[in-house]
Amino acid sequence: MANLEAIIAEKSQQDNQWRAEMQADRENTIAMQDAGVEEITSSPELYVKYLDMQGDNPTYSAGNIALVMFQDPEATVFGTAERWKTLNRGVIDQERSKGVKIFARNTLGRGYRLTDAYDIRQTQGRDLKKVQLKDDSKEMSIALRAILNYSVVPVATDHDLPVAAYYDSKNMELAVNPAFSDSEAFAAIAAEVAHSRIHAKGANPNYDHEEVDLDAQSISYILCRQFGIKRDTPDLSRLEEGGGDMIWEDTDLYTLCDDVLQSLEPVAKRQAVTLRLAGESLQVRGVYQVLREMIYNLCDNAIKYNRSGGSVTVTVARSAGRAFVTVADTGIGIPYEDQSRVFERFYRVDKSHSRA
Numbered sequence: 001m002a003n004l005e006a007i008i009a010e011k012s013q014q015d016n017q018w019r020a021e022m023q024a025d026r027e028n029t030i031a032m033q034d035a036g037v038e039e040i041t042s043s044p045e046l047y048v049k050y051l052d053m054q055g056d057n058p059t060y061s062a063g064n065i066a067l068v069m070f071q072d073p074e075a076t077v078f079g080t081a082e083r084w085k086t087l088n089r090g091v092i093d094q095e096r097s098k099g100v101k102i103f104a105r106n107t108l109g110r111g112y113r114l115t116d117a118y119d120i121r122q123t124q125g126r127d128l129k130k131v132q133l134k135d136d137s138k139e140m141s142i143a144l145r146a147i148l149n150y151s152v153v154p155v156a157t158d159h160d161l162p163v164a165a166y167y168d169s170k171n172m173e174l175a176v177n178p179a180f181s182d183s184e185a186f187a188a189i190a191a192e193v194a195h196s197r198i199h200a201k202g203a204n205p206n207y208d209h210e211e212v213d214l215d216a217q218s219i220s221y222i223l224c225r226q227f228g229i230k231r232d233t234p235d236l237s238r239l240e241e242g243g244g245d246m247i248w249e250d251t252d253l254y255t256l257c258d259d260v261l262q263s264l265e266p267v268a269k270r271q272a273v274t275l276r277l278a279g280e281s282l283q284v285r286g287v288y289q290v291l292r293e294m295i296y297n298l299c300d301n302a303i304k305y306n307r308s309g310g311s312v313t314v315t316v317a318r319s320a321g322r323a324f325v326t327v328a329d330t331g332i333g334i335p336y337e338d339q340s341r342v343f344e345r346f347y348r349v350d351k352s353h354s355r356a
Contacts, residue, residue, distance in 0.1 A: 089126060137182075143227060147186065167209070191216045251288050264296070314328075
């Protein structure tokens with residue numbers, strides 16, 4: 001008779017060992033990611049390379065860009081084997097064991113897993129199509145209209161403005177001079193729209209145009225790179241001085257979320273939406289302003305696309321050794337067929353197809 005007790009004990013031991021190895025891999029990758037991001041934000045040369053890579057790989061997070069840069073300094077355009085397959089390219093057999101580790105969403109939609117990613121030079125197949133928006137084209141008009149829709153403040157024309165666009169934080173208005181070329185307008189509007197969102201309709205008490213300009217110009221540069229629009233590299237003098245506002249610090253996510261919800265309380269009341277905060281106090285290390293803007297935008301959208309009498313619940317929790325912020329709402333939701341596209345820049349769900 002088989003010794004089932006011994007077999008089960010052996011399996012349990014192997015399972016525990018496997019889980020310990022997986023957790024160690026995750027922790028090592030997280031440490032590598034953090035180290036990569038800190039190095040990028042303290043080196044002008046690496047920062048420019050990051051901007052180029054983010055523009056060329058818009059579907060991947062800054063953390064994954066940092067991971068790839070840290071593990072493969074020669075990488076330019078990368079993706080998982082599955083993603084390359086959708087682009088009609090495949091990983092070369094000899095390169096399959098030479099991938100780098102990144103985080104990818106689990107297929108079941110909960111949490112993230114470690115997976116291999118490959119640079120384009122490790123693949124073969126159909127050439128990638130390059131997007132290049134040109135002045136006076138229909139595509140450029142669509143892009144300009146889309147980016148202006150992201151402004152959270154009124155937009156007005158000003159023919160006397162010496163630049164293509166400028167965000168007036170005092171009057172909370174975005175001014176645009178239509179006399180500039182489409183390319184100049186796109187680059188300037190992208191930066192100033194970013195300013196308007198960072199200011200968050202005055203809810204961000206620490207907003208200063210000069211202090212956050214590197215962030216705004218970086219967003220503009222990434223978008224221009226993505227759409228083939230030429231623009232100058234952002235002024236990196238503040239980065240050389242020590243990063244300007246790009247300062248990494250320990251932040252309590254629960255306190256940060258509480259601050260964001262308090263600033264959005266008047267908006268929620270006007271729309272009869274209840275705000276709730278759940279979870280625990282968790283410390284993370286990051287750029288405070290970037291963290292606040294991300295959480296603010298998620299909560300702002302959860303209120304904006306909610307129903308009267310609905311609610312928004314923000315939860316701060318830990319899972320698999322990492323801190324998570326979850327924003328859940330009772331709004332219109334995102335149709336299944338659109339969910340795979342929500343991370344595409346400028347993509348918006350057709351409201352006529354949304355469902356409760």
